[in-house]
Amino acid sequence: MQIERPRDLDELLAGLDSHPEATLLAGGTDLMVDVNLSHHRPETVVALRRVDDLATWDDGFIGAGVTYARMEAGPHPALAQLARTVGSPQIRATGTIGGNLGTASPAGDTLPFLAAVDAEVVVASRGDRRRLRWEDFLLGPKHTALRPGEVIVGVQLPERLPQRQAFAKIGVRQAMVIATVNCCVVRDEDGKTRIALGAVGPTVVRTPAAEELVSSQQQVSATMLDEFQRLVSDDVTPITDHRATERYRRHAAGVLARRTLERCLPR
């Protein structure tokens, strides 16, 4: 196994150019689990931690190397909330947003936030840089639009993010648990609402009908919340696995979305 340790983005992209099949290593909290389970035997590993360009966080741009520990202390309430639910302190100290995107698990906890705010994923290769809408980047379970030789540089958030935003996640432990459903809601001052849910489909999903229902309203009535909950439940496409049944996930998605929205409404 060969390990490369580039020190800046140029060196990284040059390295990837000559080893387009190389495996990228950020915090290793997904990758090493795979390696330990012998699912994955990388030949060439490119370690990203020394690449400072990836660790920048400038207002709307969050570098791929930003850890959950930093997100917890960051300015976006929903991002901080989701970061707090990830793993244990050790995982949060080393796991990154880029790694969460790279893994593209249907249950990845940053993904509902990125989808709800309509973030773009910035990827680069030698001599090229692309900005992909989140839904153009996340193509399926553990499947992204990343091409050989490309690296995720970071995510670009829209210029103005509503402060009314909230994240919630269901798991059977009080902490350190993979989501059986997770959810993020953001709501503008004028009522425009976006909602995204994870672990209820092959990738994170938005539920447009439910969004539309409440977006046109300054005041959201209880009847409307009931309808919102029903629309979310109807719109998601979960599966049954060893963690939860399809029926439960569908039900819970509605309840969770409603409660998360309620946290974004004026009291």
Next chain:
Amino acid sequence: MSEVTVSRPPVRGGVGESVQRPDGIPKVTGRFEFLGDMHAEGMLWGATRRAWVPHARIERIDTTPALALPGVHAVLTQDDVPGHRYQGQALTDQPVLAEERVRYWGEAVAVVAADDPETARRAAEAVVVELEELEPLTDLELARDRGEVFRHIPVRRGDPDAHGEVVVEGTYVTATQDPAALGTEAGLAIPDGQGGVDLWGPTQWTHVDLTQLAACLALDPGQVRVQPCRIGGAFGSREDLSLQTHIAMLALRLDRPVKMVYDRTESFVGHVKRHAGLMHYRHEADRDGHLVRVDAQILLDGGPYQLTSQAVIANSTFFAVGPYRCDNVFVDGYALRTNNPPSGAMRGFGANQPCFAAEAQMDRLADELGLDPIELRLRNAITQGDRLATTGQLIEHPLPTDEVIRSVTAIPLPEPEDDDEPLHLPGGTGLTTPRDRVVRGIGYAVGLKNLEFSEGFDDFAEARVELTADGAVVHTAAIEVGQGMVTVIAQVVRSVLGMSRVEVAFDHTGQIGSAGSTSASRQTQMAGNAALEAATVVRDKALEAGGGDHLDDAGVWRGDTLVTSLAALTADGPIDHHVRYRHRPTDEPDADGQGELHVDFCVAAHRAVVDVDPDLGLVRVVEIAIGQDVGRAINPQQVHGQIEGGIAQGMGHAVMEEVVLDHGVIRNASFTDYLLPTTLDAPTVEAALVEQPSPWGPFGAKGMAELPTMSATPAVVAAIRAATSLPLTRAPVHPEDIVTGPHDAPE
């Protein structure tokens, strides 16, 4: 006992003190050498080839591609077993490596030894195993109907025509629980150059390992030294062999040390689990709530091999009614053979499954009678002088059922919470649940279990106490699995000798006879009594030789004069004494399951307080209080440690811990998906110790460490029932069960 003439302060580190464990600081600072950390010069690494199907015929095994890899030294299969081909305590049915058939998912088919772990792993993968898959048998009722029975125990006690006016019936299920010890299986075998072997492996009873190893390796028992070792948790799962025979075979074949360490997934298939249970119950009572009759059928899933299932089903059957009086009892207990993973010993050893069912029945009965569930239990509570409902055995020793119930109810209930701290709400950091959606529930359960081995087993423990100029050393083969026996034995001996300089030496099988298993809550009483008796003789010899009336670290004293120093006393050699301690004999059950089958019993009562989010089915266990029978707490801190750990394990099985099985395949063989409670899930624990001295335990002590687990599970589920008004007849309770119906519910 010698007359005590001068009042002296009690010895430092004796009985009743919370003596600190010698391995405590090294363990929390990472300096403790666990089994998996061991190393021997020139050692090779072993790895195991497993078959990942629940049931198959083995068509062909070809080891040549593995042997062809550079760095591979040996590849062995069942054909290479030098001696007896079957292990397990009964030596009857578990092949050392799969033979002709694969009978459970992950069964070991071949083992390899290579220069390094990675080569060993690749070699194991390179072994060609051709299988013809067969239909697995995984349904308990089907197994019973097909006669796949390891043991059936009938209990027929009392009048078959007796009936009560009030009847409740129910069917209950407990899922498979994994012991999930943090240390995975690991071991080291070092050949002695003379055809024998020294073996370190995950064990709770070195001498029972020795019997199996010597038979399978075709060696004289004296040629195998099973060494005491440093184990990262057991909970029963180390009562059966895992990798020991495999590494010993490789080491002997190659004449080189061989080490093997299981990874987490392998560990899930490499050790025994708590039997899943399916139980039908019918309770009948009179209008005042006195039990008139109990009928029960208990099916336990033993997996493909017998292992300890015969003894586990005995506990399920004989503790089917719990700690209550009842004169007419009809139970059929079956341990069944399936293609699910092998089951065996786990904390509570078969008493937990019926406890879950019978305690739910008691709540139903209370409900039916309009009686408080505590009051119903008190009306039926068994105590000294009563007869055990199932076997009819007279309870000869103190059994404070009434007291443990009263003491747990006397603990004040936790205050209702009104804050919004996420960790105080169901769903925790997930921020799922607003305070106003929380419903609180309270539930109770009481557990009863035997101590030591039962049913006529010749149960003994050896210890030797040796007094030298440096103090006393207690030799024993009893295994310290982390439970703290090392302090308990030393404390007992200190109090007997009056000396604080006492250490425990863990001997290998060539140095001392068996201490029996570290299980069945037995070592405090068994190894403890052996050490107590040996120490008593050593003390008396020392007093006689030294011409005094008491002993301390300086030597023998007469009144307040030191008459003989320890050095002078032991100038001609150590004073020592060896004891083989036996508890009183027990009977085998007669054809109706009757007899004096048990030597003693222990009880505990739990009260669980839970907060439930009924819309999402999330549960937070707020607090568990326990009233625990301990006889006497030799080390109160360790008793509390066992209570807290045991409760975490019992509540884990109530709300999350389940080996998810799909036609014999484990779907969650990792800590990502086999969820254990973390410290953030563990409830606050309030414990009341009930100290009614045992007439025969050392200084009145009883074994106690299984009970905190047993009735914790039913108490938590009872509390969830109270919060949700749902029947909840299966443990663990998943969010689905509360909200949308269980996994197998029709859509």
